[in-house]
Amino acid sequence: MSDAVPKPRSTARGLIERTAVLVAGLILWEAAVRVFEISPLLIPTPIAVVDQLVRGIRSGVFLAHGFYTIAATVIGFLLGSLAGFLIGVLVSQFDVFNRLIYPYVVAFHTVPKVALAPIIMVWFGFGIWSKVMMSLFICFFPVAVNTIEGLNSVRSEQIMLMRSYRATRWQIFRIVQLPNALPYIFAGLNVGIVLSVIGTIVGEFVGTTMGLGRLLLDFNYAFDIAGVFATLVVLSLIGVVLHSILRAVHYRLVFWQRRQHQRFGV
Numbered sequence: 257m258s259d260a261v262p263k264p265r266s267t268a269r270g271l272i273e274r275t276a277v278l279v280a281g282l283i284l285w286e287a288a289v290r291v292f293e294i295s296p297l298l299i300p301t302p303i304a305v306v307d308q309l310v311r312g313i314r315s316g317v318f319l320a321h322g323f324y325t326i327a328a329t330v331i332g333f334l335l336g337s338l339a340g341f342l343i344g345v346l347v348s349q350f351d352v353f354n355r356l357i358y359p360y361v362v363a364f365h366t367v368p369k370v371a372l373a374p375i376i377m378v379w380f381g382f383g384i385w386s387k388v389m390m391s392l393f394i395c396f397f398p399v400a401v402n403t404i405e406g407l408n409s410v411r412s413e414q415i416m417l418m419r420s421y422r423a424t425r426w427q428i429f430r431i432v433q434l435p436n437a438l439p440y441i442f443a444g445l446n447v448g449i450v451l452s453v454i455g456t457i458v459g460e461f462v463g464t465t466m467g468l469g470r471l472l473l474d475f476n477y478a479f480d481i482a483g484v485f486a487t488l489v490v491l492s493l494i495g496v497v498l499h500s501i502l503r504a505v506h507y508r509l510v511f512w513q514r515r516q517h518q519r520f521g522v
Contacts, residue, residue, distance in 0.1 A: 300482035309486040317471065318490050324466040325456055326494060328384050332391020333452040333498075337445055340396045344403025344441075349429065358404075365397040369455060373462040387459035387467065394455035395448030402444030406437025442506040449502050453495050468494075 282302045288294070289301045296304065312318040343361065346353040373390060380386040410433050418428045460469025468491055475483035 297479055297481055300485055304482040305485040305489065308480070308482040309489060312483070312486055312490075318468075318487070321466055321468050321471045322490055322494065324384065325387075325453075325460070325468045325491075326498075328387035328459070328467070329391050329449075329452045329456045329494075329498070331384075332388040332455065333395050333449055335388070336392035336395040336452065337399045337448055339392070340399030340444070340448070341403050341441065343396075344400045344407065345429075347400075348404045348407035348433075349425070361397070361400060369394045370458055373458055376459070377463050382463045382465070384466075386462075387456045387464065390455040390459035391452040392455075394458075395452045398447040398451065399441065399444040402440045402447075403437060406440025407433045409440065410436045438510045442502075442510060445502055446499065446506070449498050450495055453491065453498070457491070 286302050289299055300308075309318075343353075343357065347358045347361075348354070369390065372393065376389050376393075377386050380389055407429075414432050414436075415428055418432055423431070456467070457469040457472075460467035461473065464470050468487055472484055472487050475481075475487060
């Protein structure tokens with residue numbers, strides 16, 4: 257029986273349904289604001305948000321600040337994911353790292369990252385690297401934990417079989433453990449990319465002259481709530497795009513999981 261592939265008709269239907277839900281939500285939002293005469297200082301209308309969004313795109317404000325946020329997020333995510341993966345490999349493969357390092361990793365994770373932001377700002381300044389470090393710290397733990405869990409989830413029978421063929425530790429890791437851990441690792445990466453955006457925004461709240469976090473503060477100080485909502489829309493789009501790119505890479509590498517999801521309509 258061949259693997260199920262989603263039909264174009266079902267894909268188009270899902271897109272139409274999601275669009276319909278969005279349009280209905282916007283109509284209800286617009287109607288509620290007008291019927292209940294809610295002040296624009298509390299909740300703006302969707303039309304006002306779209307107007308502010310268009311003006312921000314035309315003026316280049318969202319482009320300049322958005323590029324800064326994206327750069328800090330992506331760099332921090334890549335560095336944090338690499339560090340999380342390496343620590344996860346060391347902890348899962350060597351007992352000494354499991355005993356000596358992993359407890360401190362867990363202890364560090366319990367520290368609220370927001371509390372670290374002022375310290376990171378002192379260490380790395382008000383430039384982009386303080387935002388990169390916030391993004392790195394906040395996405396490190398999900399990747400590390402999922403890497404450890406994935407590498408340790410291999411059945412002992414598989415490892416014993418490889419050892420019966422005189423496979424080295426590296427061969428067992430490359431042929432059995434790593435492919436088995438990939439779904440876990442990408443689960444951590446999918447969480448990490450979203451948290452990285454949050455980490456960058458927190459860093460921009462603490463201190464910067466650029467970034468969408470700074471733009472949020474500027475609009476808030478000016479009581480431009482429509483501008484705040486428009487910035488949130490841009491942030492949401494950035495998060496969706498980054499997550500979609502990572503998801504595409506996920507299904508490209510872990511192709512067997514894509515077929516399972518397609519079969520069950522996920």
